[in-house]
Amino acid sequence: xxxxxxxxFYLGEALSTIxxxxxxxxxxxFKPTTRSKIIAGWAKFVTWWLRVTCGLTHTTTGMEHIPxxxxxxxxxxxSTWETIATQTFLPPLAWVLKKELLNIPVFGLxxxxxxxxxxxxxxxKNALDQVIEQGIEKFTENRxxxxxxxxxxxxxxxxxxxKKGAAKLAIAANKxxxxxxxxxxxxxxxxxxxxxxxxxxxxxGPAISVEGKTDxxxxxxxxxWILSQEF
Numbered sequence: 707x708x709x710x711x712x713x714x715f716y717l718g719e720a721l722s723t724i725x726x727x728x729x730x731x732x733x734x735x736f737k738p739t740t741r742s743k744i745i746a747g748w749a750k751f752v753t754w755w756l757r758v759t760c761g762l763t764h765t766t767t768g769m770e771h772i773p774x775x776x777x778x779x780x781x782x783x784x785s786t787w788e789t790i791a792t793q794t795f796l797p798p799l800a801w802v803l804k805k806e807l808l809n810i811p812v813f814g815l816x817x818x819x820x821x822x823x824x825x826x827x828x829x830x831k832n833a834l835d836q837v838i839e840q841g842i843e844k845f846t847e848n849r850x851x852x853x854x855x856x857x858x859x860x861x862x863x864x865x866x867x868x869k870k871g872a873a874k875l876a877i878a879a880n881k882x883x884x885x886x887x888x889x890x891x892x893x894x895x896x897x898x899x900x901x902x903x904x905x906x907x908x909x910x911g912p913a914i915s916v917e918g919k920t921d922x923x924x925x926x927x928x929x930x931w932i933l934s935q936e937f
Contacts, residue, residue: 730819761903784891862891
């Protein structure tokens with residue numbers, strides 16, 4: 707049954723990208739924050755469809771820690787879920803992603819419309835500069851920035867090395883960092899196409915001030931908080 711329900715989910719998700727890409731083009735007429743809210747409609751559909759087809763839901767805890775002014779979200783990355791669902795319950799976002807994702811037919815067009823921070827991973831020397839430069843630009847648009855410090859999805863229970871991009875951007879822009887932990891990888895793993903039913907827990911930690919801290923210290927603090935959460 708899990709196999710059938712997962713296939714049904716992927717089919718609906720794929721077909722839904724076509725009308726929402728057209729909506730994304732229209733959304734370009736609006737300011738970035740409004741555009742983000744419009745395009746988040748696709749994420750709301752997908753999370754609803756995920757619940758209907760696969761029986762996978764989520765709860766959020768600690769959202770009172772989110773500042774009223776834009777900040778950096780440093781989020782654990784073990785699933786596809788967090789790249790979609792976070793758009794449904796967070797303020798207007800810009801997130802860091804691989805530049806090559808923008809070249810995916812149809813879907814890439816929708817991604818471009820969201821105004822992400824797109825970096826060239828092959829240009830490792832300038833990747834951090836790209837994050838900082840584009841991240842500060844997103845803050846001027848009154849958008850929050852979501853970064854996955856691990857860079858790529860890690861197997862559930864085996865977190866990857868945390869990179870310093872989130873810390874460096876926060877220091878450069880003098881913005882707090884809100885760490886985000888979740889157990890999405892337990893149900894929707896990077897190592898399997900099949901999606902298990904259940905309830906994902908997404909937890910937001912207290913905002914971390916950058917005052918008087920180095921990027922190394924901040925990155926260590928982010929990682930320690932995320933890994934200290936129990937599910």
